[in-house]
Amino acid sequence: MWLGCTSPIADSLSKSPAISNRIVSLSPNITEVLFALGAGPRVIAVTRFCDYPADALALPKIGGFIDPSFEAIVSQRPDLVIGTKNTAADGVATRLSDAGIAVHLFPMETLADTRSAIQSIATLIGNKKQGDELVTQLDAGLADVAARVQQTQRRRVVVLFGHRPMVIAGPHTFVDELITLAGGINIAAGAKLAYPTWSPEAVAAALPDVIIDTSMGSETVAAADFALQWERWVDIPAVKRKQIVHLADTSLLRPGPRLVQGLLILAKTIHPEAFETK
CATH class of the missing domain: 3.40.50.1980 (Nitrogenase molybdenum iron protein domain)
Incomplete structure (x- = not known):
């Protein structure tokens, strides 16, 4: 369904731990991806715009999508920070990396970006099988809806x-x-x-x-x-x-x-x- 898919070049500013148990999300769609991959219990903080799934609402907030707080993130003692590529994230990511915290930023502007980011995040957190399954479900669902309006x-x-x-x-x-x-x-x-x-x-x-x-x-x-x-x-x-x-x-x-x-x-x-x- 998503033609021409290639793996996104994610900004990996520092080495990730073998198993990440304290993950901070820098954007709402990353939060949704992490929960969909079964990593919800490992997410310790999100942005104030992360309102789905409902469990994300109760988590500590580290600022917004365009104004994440370096101090708020560090205070949560994360071993992994994941976000999408944007100017605000780039700035805080550099500071976090300098502080020895693993940071990965993924482009997610297109469907191909999104598909590849899901698979890359799944591999990063040790849930590759769930990532493959999620992408397969998305492919099938998108194809089904598109078929309804094809004629x-x-x-x-x-x-x-x-x-x-x-x-x-x-x-x-x-x-x-x-x-x-x-x-x-x-x-x-x-x-x-x-x-x-x-x-x-x-x-x-x-x-x-x-x-x-x-x-x-x-x-x-x-x-x-x-x-x-x-x-x-x-x-x-x-x-x-x-x-x-x-x-x-x-x-x-x-x-x-x-x-x-x-x-x-x-x-x-x-x-x-x-x-x-x-």
Whole structure:
């Protein structure tokens, strides 16, 4: 299913212990991967955004995804820290490595990245079999959902991550790939950036059939209010078809074990007719 998969080049800044019993996660999707691999009991701290599974909510917090605290991490006495590649993680990872703590950062921007990261993390923590099984389950689940919409007419889709500014899913991202698997065409597939900023006018000019808002937190807008924002563009197919939707499910935002759930939600939103009970 995930074609062209290669092993990601993870930043391994120091040697990992033979068996890691005190693991700190630097991102929500890494937390989900660790629990899905059966390593939940070994996870000792997570970010304040790690809300799935429920057991993660009770764990000590080491800051956020973009502002992890070096001091908070060290205070937990971890023997392994795992995160995703981003500027904030790179900075704290260097300091942790200098302190003698094993750190591994994985790129997880695409489905291929995610697949390889899961397998690499599984091997790293001694749960290779669970990693292989999880990837096999993901492959089968994604293929099953994609098959449901294979015969549908593709619809033009835009997925928004925020309003101020309006950030949307661009090319070479897992969301772009999910749109394709869900029977859609990403209107920003030709953009130069992975997460470009567009004006509402630019989105309207692209004539999307479906507008999907995934914004959360302070930028969350009531579904009815969000739909009203687009009413002035009466020629947008999404407005005519009343296909302006707010989806507040984190599985759409995290490349990890719940990708199948995210794809199913996306496919049902883009092609509800493919899932109607006959």
